[in-house]
Amino acid sequence: MLAVSGVRKNFYGFTALDGVELHVEPGSFHALVGPNGAGKTTLFNVIVGRYRPDAGEVRLAGKRITGWPTHRVVRSGLGISFQRAQAFLSMSVLDNVTLAVLAQEGLTRNGLRPLANFPEARSKARELLDWVGLEERTHEPAESLPLGDLKRVDIAMALAGMPRLLLLDEPLAGLSRSERREMVRFIEELLRGLGLTLLFTEHDTEAVLRLADRITVLHQGRVLAEGTPDEIKNDARVIEAFLGE
Amino acid sequence: MKTHGALYLVATLLLAAPWLLPDYALEVAVQALILALFATAFNLVFAETGLLSFGHAAFFGAGAYASALLMQRASWPYLTTLPAAVLTAGLLALIIGFFSVRTSRIYFTMLTLAFAQLVWAVVHKWYAFTGGDNGITGLHPGALWGDVRALYYLALALFALGFALVRMLHHSPFGYALRAIRDNPARAEAVGLSPFGYLLAAFSFSGALAGAAGFLQVAWQRSAFPDFLYWTKSAEAIIAAILGGAQALFGPALGSLVFVELGAFVQARTEYWPLVLGLVLLALVLFLPRGLAGLGGRRARG
Numbered sequence: 001m002l003a004v005s006g007v008r009k010n011f012y013g014f015t016a017l018d019g020v021e022l023h024v025e026p027g028s029f030h031a032l033v034g035p036n037g038a039g040k041t042t043l044f045n046v047i048v049g050r051y052r053p054d055a056g057e058v059r060l061a062g063k064r065i066t067g068w069p070t071h072r073v074v075r076s077g078l079g080i081s082f083q084r085a086q087a088f089l090s091m092s093v094l095d096n097v098t099l100a101v102l103a104q105e106g107l108t109r110n111g112l113r114p115l116a117n118f119p120e121a122r123s124k125a126r127e128l129l130d131w132v133g134l135e136e137r138t139h140e141p142a143e144s145l146p147l148g149d150l151k152r153v154d155i156a157m158a159l160a161g162m163p164r165l166l167l168l169d170e171p172l173a174g175l176s177r178s179e180r181r182e183m184v185r186f187i188e189e190l191l192r193g194l195g196l197t198l199l200f201t202e203h204d205t206e207a208v209l210r211l212a213d214r215i216t217v218l219h220q221g222r223v224l225a226e227g228t229p230d231e232i233k234n235d236a237r238v239i240e241a242f243l244g245e
Numbered sequence: 246m247k248t249h250g251a252l253y254l255v256a257t258l259l260l261a262a263p264w265l266l267p268d269y270a271l272e273v274a275v276q277a278l279i280l281a282l283f284a285t286a287f288n289l290v291f292a293e294t295g296l297l298s299f300g301h302a303a304f305f306g307a308g309a310y311a312s313a314l315l316m317q318r319a320s321w322p323y324l325t326t327l328p329a330a331v332l333t334a335g336l337l338a339l340i341i342g343f344f345s346v347r348t349s350r351i352y353f354t355m356l357t358l359a360f361a362q363l364v365w366a367v368v369h370k371w372y373a374f375t376g377g378d379n380g381i382t383g384l385h386p387g388a389l390w391g392d393v394r395a396l397y398y399l400a401l402a403l404f405a406l407g408f409a410l411v412r413m414l415h416h417s418p419f420g421y422a423l424r425a426i427r428d429n430p431a432r433a434e435a436v437g438l439s440p441f442g443y444l445l446a447a448f449s450f451s452g453a454l455a456g457a458a459g460f461l462q463v464a465w466q467r468s469a470f471p472d473f474l475y476w477t478k479s480a481e482a483i484i485a486a487i488l489g490g491a492q493a494l495f496g497p498a499l500g501s502l503v504f505v506e507l508g509a510f511v512q513a514r515t516e517y518w519p520l521v522l523g524l525v526l527l528a529l530v531l532f533l534p535r536g537l538a539g540l541g542g543r544r545a546r547g
Contacts, residue, residue, distance in 0.1 A: 088428040103437040111419035
């Protein structure tokens with residue numbers, strides 16, 4: 001589904017990514033872990049087109065997307081949800097998701113008809129909000145939502161184009177213990193149910209081991225290990241890298 | 246229902262004004278309508294995209310000079326110069342916007358200011374073409390548009406049209422896309438929006454509308470002057486928008502009315518208008534940050 005090969009990225013002489021390989025199988029949940037500064041965020045930004053890699057390539061479902069701008073990558077089947085839950089705070093929850101649906105359909109250039117008069121996009125947005133469990137809050141302003149709900153809005157927006165691959169950057173960051181449990185259950189139920197391919201980063205080891213089918217460990221800009229959760233848990237290099245910090 | 250009633254009342258008053266007001270007051274009302282159109286155009290960029298343009302005088306002036314030059318040199322009838330005025334201003338906005346909308350915040354403001362002052366300098370010095378600092382005077386908009394009542398209705402019609410267009414954009418997906426880019430550019434890109442095109446389109450359209458305001462100014466003054474492009478003209482739109490409340494669609498128009506009427510009132514009595522204006526703005530920023538529209542409740546959007 002996603003193939004990253006030989007990706008290298010330097011920042012002013014500092015090598016953030018040093019020949020990274022990553023293969024995400026269709027239908028799998030793939031976790032990307034590593035200590036801070038390992039290159040997770042840089043790799044994410046290369047995949048979503050925010051950074052252009054110095055070498056290597058990124059393919060999405062076989063199509064080469066290296067160096068494409070974000071808005072184009074997103075409209076070719078990649079859904080993105082950010083670490084810091086982000087919505088358009090001046091709008092209602094429903095308007096946020098409706099806009100995301102219209103953007104996927106290329107209808108946001110329309111300046112003539114009110115947004116509220118796009119019934120198909122409206123009902124699609126309602127369905128997405130239904131999926132993420134926010135059907136009761138559609139008309140609330142996004143700015144009034146707690147963080148956990150904002151993350152759900154963010155995920156609903158990321159799903160607007162029925163992406164082949166969903167990227168979640170630290171979906172649990174900033175949540176309380178109980179919210180975390182709920183979010184893990186939510187990701188499992190919803191995204192498995194939809195048959196989505198998922199690539200995510202997360203610091204919460206417990207959640208990673210529970211959610212992931214495969215784990216890639218990044219360390220100092222390189223892939224240190226890759227395997228199933230059981231393999232990674234028992235990998236001597238991984239243990240050394242994490243405990244040796 | 247209540248808002249509809251108020252709307253009808255305002256519309257009736259605006260339509261009846263030429264029969265209620267003496268000529269002098271009507272002259273002032275035309276000036277208020279011109280500023281209202283200009284400030285509404287400015288606010289399309291300011292409120293929807295969050296970018297503060299300090300260069301809208303260039304588009305106001307481009308519209309005015311396009312109209313004045315065609316009347317003076319090609320003897321076009323006044324009204325037929327409107328499309329040219331709008332187009333010239335829109336085109337200039339497209340060029341300036343192309344270089345400016347990529348930048349953010351203070352850089353955008355400084356860049357638009359610099360471009361506008363550049364255009365002003367050219368108009369101010371190019372005696373052979375624009376008349377330099379003498380401007381273009383002695384224009385005759387024709388018997389009809391020389392009458393202040395007719396000009397009032399023309400200004401009212403253009404303002405109403407401009408307001409309706411801005412309102413339509415505000416409620417459309419395009420308007421939502423602009424506000425999404427304003428709220429959070431990174432997220433906007435991640436839902437598939439490419440900011441540049443949206444910002445440039447909004448900026449150009451706003452410039453074109455400002456050109457229509459400049460076109461009206463030519464008939465009102467029967468002249469065009471480099472002052473139309475000077476930065477203080479840009480400031481008028483900014484002050485009107487902030488005075489009335491930039492977050493309300495009708496805010497800039499309301500602010501224009503107060504700005505022009507208050508200005509006329511104070512200037513007839515003292516020479517301290519800038520001082521009064523300064524105090525009004527100070528009070529406003531301190532006590533009513535959402536402008537006069539903020540008096541009407543939190544969600545005063547049309």
